[in-house]
Amino acid sequence: MTESVDPLARHTDYGEIALEEGSLLPDPIAQFRVWLQEADEQGIYEPNAMVVSTIDPDGSPTIRTVLLRGVSDEGFAFYTDYTSQKGVALEQNPAVAAVFPWYSLHRQVKIRGVAEKVSVEDSDAYFSTRPRDSRVGAWASDQSQPISSRAALEDKVEQMEQKFAGVDDVPRPEKWGGFLIRPRSIEFWAGRRSRLHDRVRFVRGEHGWKPERLQP
Known part of the structure; x- marks a missing residue:
């Protein structure tokens, strides 16, 4: 050892x-x-x-x-x-x-x-220039703010995925x-x-x- x-x-x-x-x-x-x-x-x-x-x-x-x-x-x-x-x-x-x-x-x-x-x-x-997932993530995350769980964050991401469904060029928030x-x-x-x-x-x-x- x-x-x-x-x-x-x-x-x-x-x-x-x-x-x-x-x-x-x-x-x-x-x-x-x-x-x-x-x-x-x-x-x-x-x-x-x-x-x-x-x-x-x-x-x-x-x-x-x-x-x-x-x-x-x-x-x-x-x-x-x-x-x-x-x-x-x-x-x-x-x-x-x-x-x-x-x-x-x-x-x-x-x-x-x-x-x-x-x-x-x-x-x-x-x-x-950012990957599409990162652009969606920018909409989903309120950076530095508390959140109850990882699952809650993933739910927010899914909501944004639905919002931008079919949109390749996700705009900047x-x-x-x-x-x-x-x-x-x-x-x-x-x-x-x-x-x-x-x-x-x-x-x-x-x-x-x-x-x-x-x-x-």
Whole structure:
């Protein structure tokens, strides 16, 4: 029998791939695209998964994982139910943070900024690319709200299936759409030996992005 190891006692020393001065592109969004592509090529499961933190109306922080669905010079886009916990939180307080935790590559990207709704046209365009079952599910689910059982949820899905019977192009519900995170800072983290990790943060200013090295 293999001896069990206390997960809290584990220690993994990281690698030697450094973030030397000048090794990152001057545009952090372009650099993010490079790392995202490399994460995909290295077989990272859901490389576009990001942990998003928001502030609830009562001042409490909340986190969850969402999927990045767009990257542009303006920022990072994801889609959700606007009446969900994160949707309501962002309506009240647009401050947001996100992290891409590519653990097996010894890399992370941290983003801080503000969120705003994407255009109706962009929400419609993305919604139309979703599988039909997911589009029906968006109508059936009141995301983040309590429900009595799984069976009750499946009953709601069946009701929506009947409502859209024979309709291939299920329309987007008004409550569903996208948010764009406009970054104010983007930090690239690379794990190094002895916990002396490399951290380079780009801060957006009046004249563009300025990099700075942070202590580990």
